[in-house]
Amino acid sequence: MASLIPGYNYDIFISYRQKDNKHDGWVTEFVNNLKGELESTFKEAVSVYFDINPHDGLLETHDVDESLKDKLKCLVFIPIISRTYCDPKAFAWEHEFKAFVDQASKDQFGLKVKLPGGNVASRVLPVRIYDLDISDIKLCESILGGVLRSVDFIYKSAGVNRPLLSKEENPQDNLNHTNYRDQINKVANSIKEIITSIGENENKPEVVSKEVPEPTSIPRKNNKSKLIAGAAIAFALIILSSIFLQKLFRTEEVLEKSIAVLPFRNDSPDPDNEYVCNGIMEEILTQLQKISDLKVKARTSVEKYRDPERDITDIGRELGVSLILEGSVRKAGNDLRITAQLINAKTGDHLWAETYDGKHSVNIFEFESSVAKKVAASLNAVITPQEEERIDAIPTSEMLAHDLQMRGHEMIRKWRYTGDSVSLKLAFNLLNQSLKADPGYIEAIRMKSMLFSEVGDFDSALYYINKIKAIDPESIYIYNQKGLIYFYSNQHDSALKYYFIYDKINPNNPWTNFTIGQLYCFKEELIKGFRYFQKAIDLGGDSEPEINQNIAYVYFCIDYYAKAEKYLKNAISLRSECLLIQFYDYLLVAQGKYNEALHYLDSVCNIIACEQQCHIMRFYIYTTQNEFEIAEQYFNKAISAGYTRNENDDIYLAYIYSKTGRKKEAISILNNSIRRDESELSLKHYFSTFSQTHLRLAAAWALLGDNEKALYYLSKFESERLPLYEMPYKIRTFPVLDNLRNDPEFKAILKRIEHEKDSIRTIVMEMEKRGELNM
Numbered sequence: 001m002a003s004l005i006p007g008y009n010y011d012i013f014i015s016y017r018q019k020d021n022k023h024d025g026w027v028t029e030f031v032n033n034l035k036g037e038l039e040s041t042f043k044e045a046v047s048v049y050f051d052i053n054p055h056d057g058l059l060e061t062h063d064v065d066e067s068l069k070d071k072l073k074c075l076v077f078i079p080i081i082s083r084t085y086c087d088p089k090a091f092a093w094e095h096e097f098k099a100f101v102d103q104a105s106k107d108q109f110g111l112k113v114k115l116p117g118g119n120v121a122s123r124v125l126p127v128r129i130y131d132l133d134i135s136d137i138k139l140c141e142s143i144l145g146g147v148l149r150s151v152d153f154i155y156k157s158a159g160v161n162r163p164l165l166s167k168e169e170n171p172q173d174n175l176n177h178t179n180y181r182d183q184i185n186k187v188a189n190s191i192k193e194i195i196t197s198i199g200e201n202e203n204k205p206e207v208v209s210k211e212v213p214e215p216t217s218i219p220r221k222n223n224k225s226k227l228i229a230g231a232a233i234a235f236a237l238i239i240l241s242s243i244f245l246q247k248l249f250r251t252e253e254v255l256e257k258s259i260a261v262l263p264f265r266n267d268s269p270d271p272d273n274e275y276v277c278n279g280i281m282e283e284i285l286t287q288l289q290k291i292s293d294l295k296v297k298a299r300t301s302v303e304k305y306r307d308p309e310r311d312i313t314d315i316g317r318e319l320g321v322s323l324i325l326e327g328s329v330r331k332a333g334n335d336l337r338i339t340a341q342l343i344n345a346k347t348g349d350h351l352w353a354e355t356y357d358g359k360h361s362v363n364i365f366e367f368e369s370s371v372a373k374k375v376a377a378s379l380n381a382v383i384t385p386q387e388e389e390r391i392d393a394i395p396t397s398e399m400l401a402h403d404l405q406m407r408g409h410e411m412i413r414k415w416r417y418t419g420d421s422v423s424l425k426l427a428f429n430l431l432n433q434s435l436k437a438d439p440g441y442i443e444a445i446r447m448k449s450m451l452f453s454e455v456g457d458f459d460s461a462l463y464y465i466n467k468i469k470a471i472d473p474e475s476i477y478i479y480n481q482k483g484l485i486y487f488y489s490n491q492h493d494s495a496l497k498y499y500f501i502y503d504k505i506n507p508n509n510p511w512t513n514f515t516i517g518q519l520y521c522f523k524e525e526l527i528k529g530f531r532y533f534q535k536a537i538d539l540g541g542d543s544e545p546e547i548n549q550n551i552a553y554v555y556f557c558i559d560y561y562a563k564a565e566k567y568l569k570n571a572i573s574l575r576s577e578c579l580l581i582q583f584y585d586y587l588l589v590a591q592g593k594y595n596e597a598l599h600y601l602d603s604v605c606n607i608i609a610c611e612q613q614c615h616i617m618r619f620y621i622y623t624t625q626n627e628f629e630i631a632e633q634y635f636n637k638a639i640s641a642g643y644t645r646n647e648n649d650d651i652y653l654a655y656i657y658s659k660t661g662r663k664k665e666a667i668s669i670l671n672n673s674i675r676r677d678e679s680e681l682s683l684k685h686y687f688s689t690f691s692q693t694h695l696r697l698a699a700a701w702a703l704l705g706d707n708e709k710a711l712y713y714l715s716k717f718e719s720e721r722l723p724l725y726e727m728p729y730k731i732r733t734f735p736v737l738d739n740l741r742n743d744p745e746f747k748a749i750l751k752r753i754e755h756e757k758d759s760i761r762t763i764v765m766e767m768e769k770r771g772e773l774n775m
Contacts, residue, residue: 003047003074003075004042004044004046004047004075004195004199005075005195005198005199007073008073008074008075009047009049009070009071009073009074010047010048010049010071010073010074010075011046011047011048011074011075011076011191011195012046012047012048012049012074012075012076012077012078012191013048013049013071013072013074013076013077013078013096013100014027014031014048014049014050014078014080015077015078015079015080015092015096015097015100016079016080016082016085016092017080017082017084017085017087017090017092019082019084020080020082020084020085020129020163021052026129026163026165027050027080028050028052029166030080030127030153030184031048031050033166033180033184034048034184034187034188035048037184037185037187037188038188038191040188041188041189041191041192042192042195046191046195049071049074068095068096068099069099069103072096072099072100072103073103073107074100075109075123075194075195075198076123076124076125076191076194076195077096077097077100077101077104077123077124077125078124078125078126078127078187079092079096079097079124079126079127080127080129081126081127081128081129081130081132081140081148081150082128082129082130082163083130083132083133083136085097086132086136086139086140088139097124097143098143100124101124101143101144104123104124109123109198111123111124111145113194113197113198114197115193115194115197121190121193121194121197122144122146122149123194124144125151125187125190125191125194126140126148126149126150126151127150127151127152127153127187128148128150128151128152128153128154129152129153129154129162129163129164130154130161130162130163131154131156131161141314146314146317151183151186151187151190152164152176152178152183153178153180153183154176154178155168155174155176155178156174156175156176157173157174157175164176164178164180164183165180166180166181167180168180175562175565176562177562256295256321256322257293257294257295257322257379257380257381258294258295258296258297258320258321258322258323258379259288259294259295259296259297259321259322259323259324259325259375259379260296260297260302260315260316260319260321260323260324260325260345261281261284261285261288261296261297261302261324261325261326262281262302262305262315262324262325262326262327263277263278263281263302263305264277264278264280264281264326264327264328264329264338265277265326265327265328265329266328266329267328267329267330267337268329268330268331268332269332270331270332273329273331274410275406275407275409275410276329276331276336276406277328277329278406278409278410278413279405279406279409279410280327280329280338280364280368281327282409283365283368284325284327284340284368284371284372287368287369287371287372287391288372288375288376288508289506289507289508289509290372290387290390290391290505290506291372291376291381291383291387291391292384292387292504292505292507293376293381293382293383294375294376294379294381294508295321295508295539296508296539297319297321297508297539297540302319302540302543311348312324312326312343312345312348313345313346313347313348315345316345316346317345319345319540321345322344322345322346322379323342323343323344323345323351323375323378323379324342324343324345325340325341325342325343325371325375326340326341326343327339327340327341334359335359336356336357336358336359336364337355337356337357338355338356338364338367339353339354339355339356340353340354340355340371341353341354342374342375342378351378352374352378354367354370354371354374364399365394365395369391369392372391373388373391390476395441395442395443396438396440396441396443397438398437398438398441400437401434401435401437401438401441401444402434402441404430404431404433404434404437404444405430405431405434405441405443405444405447407430408426408427408428408429408430408431408434408444408447409427409447411423411424411426411427411430412424412427412447412451415427416454424451424455427447427451428448428451431444431447431448431451435448440471442468442471442472442475442477445464445467445468445471446464446468446477446481448460448464449461449462449464449465449468449477449481450481452464453481453484453485453488458485458488458489461481461484461485462485464481465477465478465481465482465485468481476502476505476506479498479499479501479502479505480498480499480502480506480512482498483495483496483497483498483499483502483515484515486498487515487518487519492519492522492523493523495515495519496516496519496520499512499515499516499519500516503516508539509539510535510536510537510539510540510541510544510547511536511541511544511547513532513533513535513536513539513541514532514533514536514541514547514550514551516532517529517530517531517532517533517535517536518550518554520532521554526554526558526760526764527760527763527764527767529554530554530764530767530773530775531772531773533551533554533775534772534773534774534775536551537551537775542570543574544574545570545571545574545575545580546571548567548568548570548571548574549567549568549571549580549583551567551775552564552565552566552567552568552570552571552583553583555567556586556587556590557757558757558760558761558764559590559757559758559761560761560764560765561587561590561591563775564587565584565587567775568580568583568584568587569584572584578610578612578613579613581604581605581610581613581614582610582613582616582617584600585597585600585601585617586617588600589620589621589624592733594621594624594625597617597621598618598621601614601617601618611638611641612638612641612642612643615634615635615637615638615641615643616634616635616638616643616649618630618631618634619631619632619634619635619638619649619652620652622634623652623655623656624733624734624735626659626735628656628659628660631652631656632656635649635652635653647673647676647677647692647696648692648696650669650670650672650673650696651673651696651699651700651703651736653666653669654666654669654670654673654700654703655703655735655736657669658703666703667704670700670703670704673696673700674697674700674701677693677696677697677700678697680693681693681694694713694714694716694717695713695714695717695731697709697710697713698710698711698712698713698714698717698737699734699736699737701713702736702737702739702740703736703739705739707739707740707743710737710739710740711740711743711745711746711749714731714740714746714749715745715749718749718752718753731749731750731753732750
């Protein structure tokens, strides 16, 4: 059967490795289903080349290239991408995949087709049936000349990574939540989009210039008509020339006003000067973030491109920006050279470069401001007078203070990612020295306020905020830091007020948007919260482990486990730490996957030094399964490893004691727990909402047999629900509450909680379908 387009032998060529079809006929079934879908998608018959023997019956003596050349002359090439397919020695890879890319790149339509909406699609449409190693992905991308964009038919669950089947026995367990029928439809729709676009290009009529006949000469009646005619001709010429000139000088595309600043390269002979590179890069980034007309990627989103070997256009595509600023710093003694160059992320073209040669002890802020303004000019971004004033402001005239502040900031960064107390002390010491050199240096004061907030000393944080206000009552940092303090003191409306002001002035900060999202969640306005989470992700928050962790937690609270796992895995990949490991195990336990949770602990605890957390998680799991002897053994192991017993552990221990004949010990623990938690509630501070006080009190009274008080605290837990419902799976499954399960009020509370969670999850999923959320 011929192709829909004259000159081509097939519409679609299916390329695959025999191993991927040999045992279960996956590829054959895929092709048959695709053909059926194509019949419903196209008005005309579509020809598909698929050979049940992927070697096509060719022998080593045959001319492979010539034998396949005609068959490869197709419109769309579909490689079934598996681990075995990504092999440069494979027949399909060398003689089909690479050959088609080479052949299509030279034909009349090219490898990439422009779609009606202005987007571009490749005529290679990969169908992926396994998750691939990074090396295999890079191998595919080296042939495609761009990012591997595939329609995925992958079934994933714990320890499982295989092709998605047309009839899955347990489709709900697929972590990817993909549906075989939907994926077939996606492939068919993509094929239609590509072939339709090719057909439109093929059938586009040729523009033929028509000769305009000379007008018949007509005697003019008077000079007035002559003047009117002349004026009309002149006006027409002006209009035509204007249109011509606009077309002549119009750029091919209008660049979106978006930019990423890559980490600056350290060209200094001393590697310890890395702090100078980071400081200058971050200051330029801060200057750009002051321009509200620009969309600026956050620092965390570009950190992975430090010393990049990737093509700049690939980086631009991954970050979704129009421009990329890269640079280098060379510091030798007091001599300093800074270079910055702006690159079109779409084409890779260099637009301009700026260089600073001078002394490290001399003001470099003018150079950083100049770079920010030139970037804005390159994107035709508007800088308001207020923004220009902030950009031109000189933070300090004491460059020693500036240098010490940059060193202090580097120590803060190190402390955040390592938890090293020595780095924290050095950070405070360097900032103190900076303020000794310039007591009015607001950036150093801001960092001290921020650092005190992060370690929980809010009185000191407020003291330094007031110092900023005394120096500059209009400083934007006042809003950010005050918002943080109101956030922690549970005053959500006041916190939102300050964060909104800060976001308006500095609109490109993912943390600001994420925090606003959290505050809306605390106010029980989750849909608004998710919209701000989306903004945080769009601004690069997906490269920040804490943002990933906290978004995972919100998804966890509404039982959207697939999304919770996605963001939690992102967080763990960015920073493998024990609390994240423990959270992931909670995620498995919440789904009733106890054996999987135990297996996960076995697999990670030997790699990551999380002995205490792993033992205590086993203690929780075995207690829930009524394996009391084993549970106690792991609790004792945790204590021996240095674990500090917490409030939640008391409920588990009391339950074990009550079930193993130690009633007196159980009652003693529960009475102490109740006294402590009731005292905790009287404080009414921010952290009490995270301590699960009401839920613990409900559990304690249930164990003591006072169902009335237990239900009272359970109803308080339901009504407060800050932030949302923490660990609600305990209500469903934890045997401590078994005394309440037949009570109508307990059932009603549980039903209301489940209904609200289901409603929110449904709304979030509908927002995803409409494209309002793309997280």
